[in-house]
Amino acid sequence: MGIASSTIAPDLSGRRVPPLGGFNVTALKLEIRRLTRNRRTVIISIVVPVVFFLVFGLNQSYDTQSVGNGNASALVMISLALYGAVVATTFGGAMVSIERAQGWSRQLRLTPLSPVAYIIIKILTALTLGACSVAAVYIAGTVSGKPSMSVGLWIGTGFSVWIGSLLFAAFGLFLGYLLPAENVMQLIGLILALLSFAGGLFIPVSQYAQGVQDVAKWTPLYGLNELVHTQLLGNGVDWTWVVNAIAWLIIFTGGAVWRMRNDTARV
Amino acid sequence: MTIASAASGARGISGTVPMAVDLTALHKNFGRVHAVNGVDLQIASGEIVAMLGPNGAGKTSTIDIILGLSQPSAGTVSVFGMHPRHAVSRGLVSAVMQTGGLLRDLTVRETVEYMASLFAHSQAVPEVLSSAGITEIADRRVGKCSGGEQQRLRFALALLCDPELLVLDEPTSGMDVEGRRSFWSAIRKDAEQGRTVLFATHYLEEADAYADRIVLLRRGSVVADGTAAEIKAMTAGRTVRATLPGVTEAMLTGIPGADSVEVRGDTVLVQSTDSDSVARYLLTQTAAKDLEITARGIEDAFLALTGDDTPASTGAL
Numbered sequence: 094m095g096i097a098s099s100t101i102a103p104d105l106s107g108r109r110v111p112p113l114g115g116f117n118v119t120a121l122k123l124e125i126r127r128l129t130r131n132r133r134t135v136i137i138s139i140v141v142p143v144v145f146f147l148v149f150g151l152n153q154s155y156d157t158q159s160v161g162n163g164n165a166s167a168l169v170m171i172s173l174a175l176y177g178a179v180v181a182t183t184f185g186g187a188m189v190s191i192e193r194a195q196g197w198s199r200q201l202r203l204t205p206l207s208p209v210a211y212i213i214i215k216i217l218t219a220l221t222l223g224a225c226s227v228a229a230v231y232i233a234g235t236v237s238g239k240p241s242m243s244v245g246l247w248i249g250t251g252f253s254v255w256i257g258s259l260l261f262a263a264f265g266l267f268l269g270y271l272l273p274a275e276n277v278m279q280l281i282g283l284i285l286a287l288l289s290f291a292g293g294l295f296i297p298v299s300q301y302a303q304g305v306q307d308v309a310k311w312t313p314l315y316g317l318n319e320l321v322h323t324q325l326l327g328n329g330v331d332w333t334w335v336v337n338a339i340a341w342l343i344i345f346t347g348g349a350v351w352r353m354r355n356d357t358a359r360v
Numbered sequence: 361m362t363i364a365s366a367a368s369g370a371r372g373i374s375g376t377v378p379m380a381v382d383l384t385a386l387h388k389n390f391g392r393v394h395a396v397n398g399v400d401l402q403i404a405s406g407e408i409v410a411m412l413g414p415n416g417a418g419k420t421s422t423i424d425i426i427l428g429l430s431q432p433s434a435g436t437v438s439v440f441g442m443h444p445r446h447a448v449s450r451g452l453v454s455a456v457m458q459t460g461g462l463l464r465d466l467t468v469r470e471t472v473e474y475m476a477s478l479f480a481h482s483q484a485v486p487e488v489l490s491s492a493g494i495t496e497i498a499d500r501r502v503g504k505c506s507g508g509e510q511q512r513l514r515f516a517l518a519l520l521c522d523p524e525l526l527v528l529d530e531p532t533s534g535m536d537v538e539g540r541r542s543f544w545s546a547i548r549k550d551a552e553q554g555r556t557v558l559f560a561t562h563y564l565e566e567a568d569a570y571a572d573r574i575v576l577l578r579r580g581s582v583v584a585d586g587t588a589a590e591i592k593a594m595t596a597g598r599t600v601r602a603t604l605p606g607v608t609e610a611m612l613t614g615i616p617g618a619d620s621v622e623v624r625g626d627t628v629l630v631q632s633t634d635s636d637s638v639a640r641y642l643l644t645q646t647a648a649k650d651l652e653i654t655a656r657g658i659e660d661a662f663l664a665l666t667g668d669d670t671p672a673s674t675g676a677l
Binding site: 108110115117119130131191195203204205334 | 483
């Protein structure tokens with residue numbers, strides 16, 4: 094037989110599994126660099142919301158129009174920060190579709206990196222870009238001098254927008270695992286524009302016809318949009334908003350886990 | 361199969377050395393398709409084994425199971441005595457795939473840095489780049505690299521964790537002859553340090569030239585397992601060819617030692633395991649001339665063993 098006569102004993106004792114399932118800062122840094130390297134992603138998630146704010150948030154009457162604990166300009170700024178953060182985190186999550194198409198996720202399965210560590214890296218990457226979107230819109234707001242609210246509200250609303258966008262990192266991951274093609278990004282742009290209108294980010298839901306309002310209240314950005322504005326509006330928290338946000342978080346996370354488990358195809 | 365006993369012998373000598381790969385009664389079904397149909401395979405540490413078979417023979421499905429990328433439908437798999445996934449997390453196993461597996465928007469260096477960051481132990485990035493000959497293109501985006509450069513990068517990534525077992529799935533498909541030769545000389549040099557290598561191929565000459573041992577797969581089963589010489593011997597025999605004007609098959613029924621006779625015009629082709637007797641008969645008892653005797657190559661052995669007309673019971677050695 095062709096068995097090598099002198100079997101060499103491999104040294105298995107020194108072989109260890111990396112800590113934290115392979116999660117590390119180098120990989121995270123490279124992922125963030127990758128995401129920001131994509132000019133299209135940067136434009137659509139940072140430049141576009143800032144431009145929208147400059148166009149729609151600086152309306153002459155907005156700085157005098159009082160809204161809750163601030164003015165109308167602040168309300169528009171929060172909406173557009175949420176829009177930017179949602180686009181950023183969805184794109185960040187949906188990057189997995191490109192990784193799958195290029196066989197990278199398969200390559201990663203031949204390393205110690207655990208699926209949980211990989212997802213955490215993806216979510217942190219998405220949240221980093223999300224933070225940049227929020228910061229960009231809020232800086233534009235500060236520079237313009239139009240939005241008016243207390244310092245506590247600037248910080249509180251900015252932070253809740255950022256944390257809330259986590260929901261859409263899960264959405265992006267779900268879409269990234271669900272949709273095969275690389276043109277998933279174009280599709281996401283369209284889906285998010287529709288969801289933003291339905292969620293009341295651009296026009297308050299109360300201005301839609303009753304039938305449209307009834308449908309809009311079930312869409313994934315509605316609850317989140319209401320929640321991030323509640324500090325400014327001082328109108329309290331309606332439990333349906335919380336249910337909406339949590340239900341969609343469960344749906345997106347469950348969907349992402351389900352698709353990820355089925356993701357064993359070769360490329 | 362005598363491999364099992366040889367393996368346990370090896371184990372006895374060196375104490376508790378587990379097999380690099382140990383597959384028993386392995387099955388993998390995709391719906392009603394039996395991609396892997398009862399494969400038993402033991403690979404000792406340090407062997408270079410070629411898994412040879414036509415497309416759809418179950419090579420890739422078997423490799424996926426060894427790498428922990430898919431679960432067997434039935435049977436057991438262990439790599440260095442552990443679950444494949446555990447062997448992968450310890451950096452004991454790595455693989456070079458045919459295509460893909462690289463991100464186009466990372467540079468070559470970033471790709472190596474990324475992969476290196478995931479292992480508990482890995483070689484230094486600059487050394488990896490230089491030994492793979494990709495230091496000059498380290499700052500180039502992977503998407504801008506040629507096919508050969510990408511393959512060198514894949515190879516560098518596979519060696520990053522200094523694996524004990526290197527799995528290569530059709531590693532040279534798409535390479536030119538020169539690229540193939542230098543690739544294999546690198547692999548052989550590398551294996552001299554004791555690395556176990558398992559490669560899937562459908563290039564017969566590659567299996568013949570570079571493997572210590574060839575495992576022939578057909579329809580998800582091992583149909584032959586041995587050295588290249590042993591595989592050839594399994595379908596031993598030579599072809600005797602001669603020119604014999606006006607020949608008919610009826611004239612040749614009495615040839616001693618002939619396994620089969622074929623007449624093409626004035627040419628007669630005789631398959632035989634006793635070519636001497638056939639030649640002697642043709643030259644002394646007939647008007648045959650221009651006689652040629654050729655050995656059947658591994659190519660014929662491959663076709664004979666993997667062809668669909670071969671009964672599935674064709675025994676392993």
